[in-house]
Amino acid sequence: MRISRIPRRAVAAGAVLAVLLPLSACGDGDEGGSTDASGKIEGKITFQTWNLKANFKPYFEGLVDEFEKKYPGTEVHWVDQPGEGYADKISADAAGGTLPDVVNVSPDLVAPLAKAGIAMDLDKAAGKYEKEYLPGAWKSHQIPGTEGTYAFPWYLNTGPLFYNKRLFKDAGLDADKPPTTYDQLFEDALELSKKSDGKVATLANAPTIEDFGRYGVPLMDKEGTGFSFNDAKGVELLTKYKKLYDAKALDGQALTATPESTGKKFLTEAVAMNPGSALDLEKFKKDAPTLYKNIGITPQISSTGKDNMYVMGLMVNARTKQTPAAVAFAHFVTDAQHQMEFAKKVAIFPSTKGSLDDPYFTKQDGKEDTRVRVAAAKSIKTAVNYTPVLFSEQMKVELRNAVARALQGKESPKEALDNAVKNCDRLLKQS
Template sequence: MPIPRRTARRTAATAAVLAVVLPLSACGGASGAGGEADASGKVEGSITFQTWNLRAGFKPYFTGLIADFEKEYPGTEVKWVDQPAEGYADKLSADAAGGTLPDVVNVSPDLLAPLAKAGLALDLDQAAAKYEKEYLPGAWAGHRVPGLEGTYAFPWYLNTGPLFYNKRLFREAGLDPEKPPTTYGELFDQSLRIAEKSKGEIATLANIPTIEDFGRYGVPLMNDEGTAFTFNDAKGVELLSKYKELYDAKALDPQALTATPESAGKKFLTEAVAMNPGSALDLEKFRKQAPTLYDNIGITEQISNTGKDNMYVMGVMVNARTKQTPAAVAFAHFVTDAQRQMEFAKQVAIFPSTAGSLDDPYFTEEDGTDATRVRIAAARSLKTAVNYTPVLLSEQMKTELRNAVARALQGKESPKEALDNAVKACDRLLKQS
């Protein structure tokens, strides 16, 4: 899948894997061979490693990595296959159904979940627990699946994004431009202040709340068993009620209901909204197209009541039914160890998931460039970040939540009614899958 943003739309992707893979669980059970495979033997033999649309941009990196592994472990052979982004989930489901799933597989948490439920993903808490301490806690936990015991993939690279804010708009509202909001309470108060002082001309936000916002607000999103969603609890209703207040006061942009990342970015570029998430590429755009904004740009961490930002995490899964468990585990760890992740992070705008790596000068020392400014801000937040998006939340479920939020903001339903209906719809979809 394309780098750096591994947040591509997988509308039917997870469903495709679920439909074909879950019936296989009868063959192995939820923990299946994953809980019993022995990774302690000699590292030898031939294994297959599958990545997700990475060959075109990073062939030299991966061929070098594989050569280094084979040199370190004589008697091993790694066959690298790379699949295109389109149809990746379909390929996984076909391989799972046909018994041809590669030994080591690049997965995202949502694609991992059905494979783990089918007993096809090795439980690393049993087979490779000694490696857990090498990774950030939030990254390791990102590959757990509700309803199952265990962790089912090595964390690989991470991504996140800081918030940009317009210091001039904060200053003109009588707010301290060096103290942007860090909690949702501060965000709501300052947003209403900006709207009031600008007589409704300036909104602070251009996007409606997503599942990540509910998570960062402190809303429990799903029960521990993974059988029902819970984002309609009192805190969830409170969050949506606050957004309704912002919407009515024009502190949330009136076009937020139909906003895309591109349209929201344009609003921020033209200084019609005061805050927006972004990347180093956006910062360069501001410098060239909006020098006044660029001169007043502030960079801060994501808004959070939990003290933890949101991360996007990718993983490397070991096939629980591989015939070369020691070699497959050793290679999956090799790909994701601190040395290899740092090398990869210096080639592309991603972040390592290994403990201590984000303290490297590459992620902490300014050099005067925009890319470094954003990289340092994002790296700082990732040390304690977590993946708030439930691994069982499909794109169709996200649409149900998005539509419910829109109905509440428009006053067609109360926040409680809207979230209750969204949870019912998502639970129904969950049972269907």
């Protein structure tokens, strides 16, 4: 997946797959390959990534060459698909029986493939490797209500909140003491708006499912049969956002915001806070030197004590005819050595145990980007992916529309969330 910057949320393609995958795509055992990966590692396999070729072609070509030299008799054909239409492409290939042997996926994308019998259960095929990965990362590609793990965890990402010290000072707030709790955040946001006569909003995004998760709202039952983000705590969060929206402490375009639009608003100092990663610091320094001089960095705000984590993985096609080679290659790409090499080329984090203890992620050198990387590496050890694996794009649209109705006063926060849960539960039963 594209990793030029940390996304506000991973591109959710699961719903598209659930809609487009026909029932005939379900595996029946005759079409599929074997989960026995103990045989000789040989043969031709195809490896598909998600919008990575433009920036990382030499790295992946070197990776393929290294694998083929380690295992004579293997041949890896690397293909890279653009971000746009990635779900459609996977759906068409899965339905047509042409899905590559090893595929770059996100947890929500792998869910419908697992249900259709197309994603290989790695607990059966590669369970011996589980101990090499962070427990939370390995579990990230497990599907509630389904036994098994359906992708090797690959790279992880998280990041801090950036804030504009000048805007905080102009509002009479202590720029060296940014909010660390939701109560402080909402209080400071209202003050910033008041002192600027509504010209400066603190936040540019309406709450998403991950925001409800970080606030401590129970999102779904453990069995994966229904959603629960309409409980009292969920209603409380949306009620507070409604207050921010009415006071112009939440940007007026928050209902239609994208990661790109919110990033631009922060860059032009139209909003006071925005999530980001170490990569953003270079952009601030180059494109917004005034902002860069006033940049503040603070941890994500969370009521759970755990930050949000974005996860990418490598799925093995259950129908591959080269199970030993496909499993070996997926493990090869995601092992500690190669994840570390990749992490030093871009601001992402390895999912392998012990990797985050490397001096690269622990040692300060006085640079701001290093400070962000070290802090993020520390938090990611306990971070979780708050977006439920079964929360599809259609469900995200339902929640987004419900939030919009509540913020605009068309429905009460409770009514809006009740309706969203009802509609999401309906979609869940249809998937």
